Amino acid sequence: MSTVARSHPTIRDVAALAGVSKSLVSLALQNSPRVATESREAVLAAAAALGYRPNAAARTLVAHRTRTIGVFVLDLRNPIYVDILEGLQAEARRHDYRTIVVVGSEDRAAERAELEKLMEFRVEGMITLGHRLPEGGATAISAACPAVLVGAERRGRDHLSSISNDDVAGARMAVDHLVSYGHSRISHVTGGDNSVALRRRTGYAQAMTDHGLAADIACFDGEFSDEGGYRGTVRALASTSRPTALFVANDYAAVGAMAAAADAGLKVPEDLSIVGYDGISLASLRSIGLTTVAQPLHDMGVKAAAWLCTQLEDGMGGTRRIRMSPQLVVRSTTAPPSPSPSPSPPNLPADR
Amino acid sequence: MSTVARSHPTIRDVAALAGVSKSLVSLALQNSPRVATESREAVLAAAAALGYRPNAAARTLVAHRTRTIGVFVLDLRNPIYVDILEGLQAEARRHDYRTIVVVGSEDRAAERAELEKLMEFRVEGMITLGHRLPEGGATAISAACPAVLVGAERRGRDHLSSISNDDVAGARMAVDHLVSYGHSRISHVTGGDNSVALRRRTGYAQAMTDHGLAADIACFDGEFSDEGGYRGTVRALASTSRPTALFVANDYAAVGAMAAAADAGLKVPEDLSIVGYDGISLASLRSIGLTTVAQPLHDMGVKAAAWLCTQLEDGMGGTRRIRMSPQLVVRSTTAPPSPSPSPSPPNLPADR
DNA sequence: CCGATGTGTTGGACCGTTCCAACGCATCGT
């Protein structure tokens, strides 16, 4: 009892059963005011009886609209994208747009093909979260439809909208916070040489300078990951004038930094204060309680969708670059430096 | 220079430019062997010149196939679904199927509508990760197309395929591991009363009984979350015969358990061993290093897609229930119980 | 009684593809 012939009933089948023309069925289903209540009910009943579902392909073919926007997400493992995605979908829904999500993949060719399929589906707009578009991909996309890049800042030339948090300002907040606690030997574990990491580094350096701590600027190479944060922190702690506080490029790396501190026998925050960046939910876990600079992730998603939808609705082009302000969230990994600067450094972890 | 008229060129435009008929263009683009090389090149050149992209809607309308499978994901915040999703997409791609993802939402109506759209798109099959389908949704879906439920075990009646890990066996692994370390006072912090949590609890009880530890069975109400694990653990530690080891219902809750242990002044694993469940990447972070029962997440995704695709390709119906074996991953939160069972319990955290 | 007006319904064109039957034209065997 399950070798069902999965052929879907069409509008004609409904029409036949209801004893009306297919045109009338169409009208009735869009509940046009000009169909007689009697025939409307007949149509509805017939449709229900047959389990009729309109065929989206046929509809979009004639309507020339899909009311769909494509979303490219670099990496679903990174929860910041999930938060953004959520905001974005809610807002799109409000404007009566559907979203279809493509997840970035190791296999660049497959990824590219997937994007191509999106265009063949005739998505009306695109939003990318974490852009690592195939070379020329950005312009290829923007040639086909309006697009908004989230979490990326575009340099000058191309006409793509973007929306991002102000990394420079965020980094300054982190430093300001630590300075307000009385720290001065504040080091930075970087997130690599991508543009986001670079901006955070810049903000760090600027803030230190502004506070008259230019001499204490010290950056250690890290990465946007647990491991990267661990490695950078090991090096930072081994340096001659050991920092009393660390600004780490993102939350994952900050968690790695906490592990490195523990391995070095340092207590957080007593012996070492740590500030992360991003505000992922991991940071708020009880056993972590990381002080961090939180991006307005949900809001960034909302704004991105809102702007894209107005563009689509008003048919107006034009590019906008929105930059939003992050917010410091103080938890339990920061505190004033301990009064007694431990004179003999405790056992350092083996450098790996 | 950017008020582009975004009207897409059609196959006719290409034909006109190449000086051939639209039929030939169609043939050439599917590179049929029977078009002259000369005209093929003309077509390709014209298509490139115009930036032609086939219209997926038109294609599927006539082809009656979308080569697309719909995926419903309950909650992207839970990384186990992301792992499954990844495996699933890779496998689907191998079979030349595309996937389109719908994310669960608070707004049940919106969620339902989204699912409905999926059917209107004529996805050929469905996979659901973490089923919380609108009532009757499961059967509604299976009436429209073949479906596979991942991470759910179906009871008897309906004809839906499912694939899950063997929670009972996994829970036994956790207990066996702790027993092999010499623990006997092993308590369980539960994951609530959903079916998955219930099965894990059953496995725990069975294993305890098998080891002759039936008298030591003790379950404390928790939840699949940081908070839930914390609360359950606080209660477990307050019990008269304090456990030396804890089997916690999932990894998030286990992380909460670690926090509770720390708040109680207990060291993990010296004073308390903890085993989680799921094998999410959070568990492998340096500062956590959780011993856990890992589900073969990626593989579950692969198997789900593989089975669905064969069903679609061979047109054969029939339901399968696959149950896969989880695997114990030993890290640093488990150890033999400390020889001196601390006589006076240390300061307990305030119950909150 | 007739034209105007309005209400409910209908056939058919159209959207952009794919596919099929049929075509023109060389080439070939007899």
Next chain:
DNA sequence: ACGATGCGTTGGAACGGTCCAACACATCGG
């Protein structure tokens, strides 16, 4: 010289909807 064969190409039907012009029919005002 002529039918058969093959290759390359073509028009047109179909897919399942939407929408428009046109229709039948009743009602109404003058």
